Amino acid sequence: MEGVVDHNMRYLLSKVGGIDLCVTEFVRVSQSVFPERVFKRYCPEIATAGCTTKNGVPVAIQLLGTDPQLMALNARKALELGANRIDMNFGCPSKTVNGSCGGAKMLQDPDSIFRVIEAVANEIGDELPVTAKMRLGWDNFDNAQHIAKGIENAGAQMLCIHARSKTQGYKPPAFWREVAPISEQLSIPVVINGEIFTVDDFHAAREQSQCQQAMLGRGLLAKPDLALQIKADIQGIAHTPWSWSQIVPLLQEFQHLETANCPIKFQGGRLKQWLVYLRDTYPEAKMLFNDIKRIKHIDDIWVELNNAA
Numbered sequence: 218m219e220g221v222v223d224h225n226m227r228y229l230l231s232k233v234g235g236i237d238l239c240v241t242e243f244v245r246v247s248q249s250v251f252p253e254r255v256f257k258r259y260c261p262e263i264a265t266a267g268c269t270t271k272n273g274v275p276v277a278i279q280l281l282g283t284d285p286q287l288m289a290l291n292a293r294k295a296l297e298l299g300a301n302r303i304d305m306n307f308g309c310p311s312k313t314v315n316g317s318c319g320g321a322k323m324l325q326d327p328d329s330i331f332r333v334i335e336a337v338a339n340e341i342g343d344e345l346p347v348t349a350k351m352r353l354g355w356d357n358f359d360n361a362q363h364i365a366k367g368i369e370n371a372g373a374q375m376l377c378i379h380a381r382s383k384t385q386g387y388k389p390p391a392f393w394r395e396v397a398p399i400s401e402q403l404s405i406p407v408v409i410n411g412e413i414f415t416v417d418d419f420h421a422a423r424e425q426s427q428c429q430q431a432m433l434g435r436g437l438l439a440k441p442d443l444a445l446q447i448k449a450d451i452q453g454i455a456h457t458p459w460s461w462s463q464i465v466p467l468l469q470e471f472q473h474l475e476t477a478n479c480p481i482k483f484q485g486g487r488l489k490q491w492l493v494y495l496r497d498t499y500p501e502a503k504m505l506f507n508d509i510k511r512i513k514h515i516d517d518i519w520v521e522l523n524n525a526a
Contacts, residue, residue, distance in 0.1 A: 218242065218434055221490050224261045224270075225474040229467055230437060231274040233459075235444030239276045240432075243306045245319070246282030250290045256298050268301040277348065281306040281319050283329060285336035292337045292347075302346040303337060305373075310352070310383045321383035324355045327364045331371040338372025348375040350410070350432075356384040358395050365399045365407075377408040377432050380422075387435070396426035408432050414439060414497075416450050438494035441467060461501040465526045468492075472522060476515060484515040488522075501525065 220242070222230075227239045241260045244251065262268050262276040269275050278300045282288045292303045307330050309320030316322075323330050330351075338347045349368050353361045361378075368376055378399065380391040391412035400407045409428040413419050414436040422431055437443050442459040449456035472488050489510060495502035508521045 218438070221438065221487065221494075223487065225471060225478065226438075226487075226491070227262070227274075227276060228270050228272065228474070229471055230441055230444075231270040231272040233441050233445055233467070235442070235446070235448040236274055236433075236437075239270060239274055240279050240304055241276060243279045243281035243309065244291070245314070246280050246284065246287050246291050248287075250287065250294055253294075253298055256295055256300075260300075263295070263299045265299075268299050275301050277302040277304045279304040279306050279350075280337075281309060281314065283318055283323065283333065285332045288333050289336040289340035292341050292345075296341050296345050300345060302348060303341065304348045304350065304377075305334060305337065306350055307368075308350045308352040308379050308383075310386055315383070321352050321355065324352060324360070324364060324383065327360065327367055330364065331367045334368055334371035334373050342372050342374075346374045347372055348377070349373045350377040350379065352379045352381060352383055353392065353395055354382045356382055358382065358392070361395065362399055362402060365403060369403050369405050373405065375406045375408065376403065377410050378426075378428075380409060380411040380426065391422070393422045393425035396428060400427040406430060410434065412436075414443075416443075416446050419447050420450075435494055438491060439497045461499045462526075464495065464499060464502070465522075469522060469526075472519070485509065485512070485518045488518070 222242060230236060231239060244259050256263055260276060260278050262270055278295045280288055280291055295303060306320055307323050314320040334349060351364060365376060378396050380393050380396050389412055393409060396409055407428050408430045409422045409426040410432040413422050413431055413433055419431055433444060446456055446458060475487055476484050492502050492506040496506055505525045509518050512518050
């Protein structure tokens with residue numbers, strides 16, 4: 218999730234628990250092979266053994282681009298720097314990304330997706346897992362099974378499917394049942410994604426999609442312990458959903474981390490973004506967001522953040 222799930226967020230959410238794998242914000246590949254500093258900016262975890270968060274959760278580097286050779290060479294560079302897997306984004310609905318023919322726009326030309334995956338898989342497939350993410354289509358689902366099968370045939374070892382078209386964006390509902398025929402025809406693991414905000418959503422998504430695994434995005438930002446809730450439910454362990462008093466220390470730690478790594482003029486920006494998601498679960502988050510949304514100076518934001526405890 219570009220602009221929100223940076224390495225600080227990955228650290229905090231994996232610290233809460235229940236997460237098996239994290240994925241970086243996408244690295245936009247367009248004109249060159251990026252130097253080491255770019256990969257480390259998007260994925261500081263690459264400097265650790267195994268490319269994991271401080272809590273030991275593996276982190277996949279996600280690439281987004283249309284040029285097969287450049288994507289393959291950047292995947293090779295990431296491997297040499299210590300990446301543990303390469304994920305490719307063919308589902309981003311951003312107008313900016315789609316305007317340059319990347320992300321979900323490539324669903325209109327499936328062969329362009331297959332060429333990219335084949336190039337990356339041929340370059341590093343024997344050394345690192347190669348995975349991909351797609352939506353069910355651009356404006357309909359007619360070609361979803363063909364695209365998914367082509368992604369498998371091109372060399373992807375796992376496929377995550379956001380169960381909506383590009384034009385549907387993030388508008389409810391997600392069409393989990395449309396993923397079931399894809400899960401049945403593919404031999405690689407298929408991961409369901411989209412509109413999973415509760416434990417019940419998770420079970421319904423798995424049942425309807427016939428997927429064994431799920432990817433959490435906005436739901437995890439809205440409920441930082443959602444993965445923990447799901448794991449506890451699967452294991453039959455009692456878990457009380459986190460209260461606002463448990464969330465505030467996370468917000469404070471997040472802001473400490475952001476302050477240490479972010480230019481002054483941008484400090485507080487990602488905290489506000491996170492609160493936009495949290496306010497769907499916690500009324501207190503809505504109040505805190507309203508209190509700080511127009512504040513620009515970080516010291517004044519800290520006053521309100523400390524008062525929220």
